[in-house]
Amino acid sequence: MTVRNPVHALRSRVGHQVFLKIAGPDGDAARLRVHDTPGPRWFPPGSPIRRVHADVTTFVGGLRALLLQSLHPLAMAGVAGHSGYRGDPWGRLARTSTFLAFTTFGAESDALRMVQMVRDTHEKVRGTAPDGREYDAGDPHLLTWVHIAEADSFLAAHQRYGERPLTPEQADEYVAQSGEVARRLGAVDVPTTTAELTAALDAYRPELHATAAALDTARFLLREPPLPRVARPPYALLASGAVALLPAWARSELDLDRWTTRSFGPTAGALATHGIRWLMGSADRRASTVDDQSSARDLDETSSR
Known part of the structure; x- marks a missing residue:
């Protein structure tokens, strides 16, 4: 009889709990659909977008993206007025991770369906910001901002x-590939290289500043996360790593300079990602598993013709 290593058993159990926290209660079913549904994919095995989105560094990057995106007053007004981060943070995270999974790894038919669902949702997100300006989540200019902050x-x-x-060269390819999804959502003038990405961020800079809603979002995400006490120390490491990656001007706008000096910054981010990677497996292992499944599926389809 084979006795299972208790450390491996604990690692597997906790890693799965982390996965469900991020992907939502239907995460297992969504994962099966993403990887087992036959049909062509938007991005081939081994491509930069698959490498980046398979890695646990997306946890750090996702938090940084939320903080950076909040600095556009109209984008922040749309979030605050129609969903907010406090109302359903884990549901929001699950929807975002599911979208990334289907558009990066899923069958083209499912990826298109996810894009249409997001576009339909954007149709309902309209209103007036506190400064009197009207906002529309389907505005191509705002969609481009959300995309470049995320990429x-x-x-x-x-x-x-x-x-x-x-x-x-691979980083340029990642920017181009992620831009393909953004254009399908309605973004315009989407960067295709890292140089263009930097230029696009600079071009938005005059429009960006921290509103009261943005400051409240940063406080919630960094100081009041909806987590049990036992999970807050490792989350604080992850958050420190995300804040350390923000541009200096963004940290200043969000009043995070003093918070940053009291944290371990990049070292904390490295510790957090190493810990999550130990629980959930390396990016290479998970990406190769996905690619192996894709290759096997393609072979089955070819053999059946």
């Missing part, structure tokens, strides 16, 4: 904390 954050986290950082 820059995922890439920054992967290059700083990832197991195998991308080469400059």
Whole structure:
């Protein structure tokens, strides 16, 4: 009789709990659909977008993206007026992670369905910001801002904390690939290289500042996370790593300079990602599993013709 290593058993159990916290209660079913549904995919096995989105550094990058995105007053007004971070933070995280999974790894038919669901949701998110300006979540200019903040954050986290950082050429390819999804959502003038991504962020800079809602969001995400006490110390490490990756001007706008000096910054981010990676497996292992499944599925489809 084979006796299972208790450490491995604990690692598997806790890792699965972390997965369900991020992917939501239907995460297992969604994962099966993503990887087992036959049909062509938008991105081939081994592509930069698959490498980046398979890595646990997306946890750090996702938090950085939320903080950075909040600095556009109209984008923040849409979130605050129609969902907010306090109302359903884990549901919001699950929807975002599910969207990334289907558009990065899923069958084209499912990826298109997810894009249409998001576009339909955006149709309902309209209103007036506290400064009197009207906002519309389907506005191509706002969609582009949300995209570049996300792409820059995922890439920054992967290059700083990832197991195998991308080469400059691969980083350009990641920007181009993530831009394909953004264009399908309605974004315009989408960057296709890291240089264009940097230029796009600079171009939005005059529009960005911290509103009361943005400051409340930062306080909630960093100081009042909806987690049990036992989970807050490791989350604080992850949050420190995310804040350390923000541009200096963004940390200043969100009043995070003093908070940053009291944390371990990049070292904390590295510890957090190492810990999560130990629980959930390396990016290479998880990406290769996905790619192996894709290759097997493609072989089955070819054989059946």
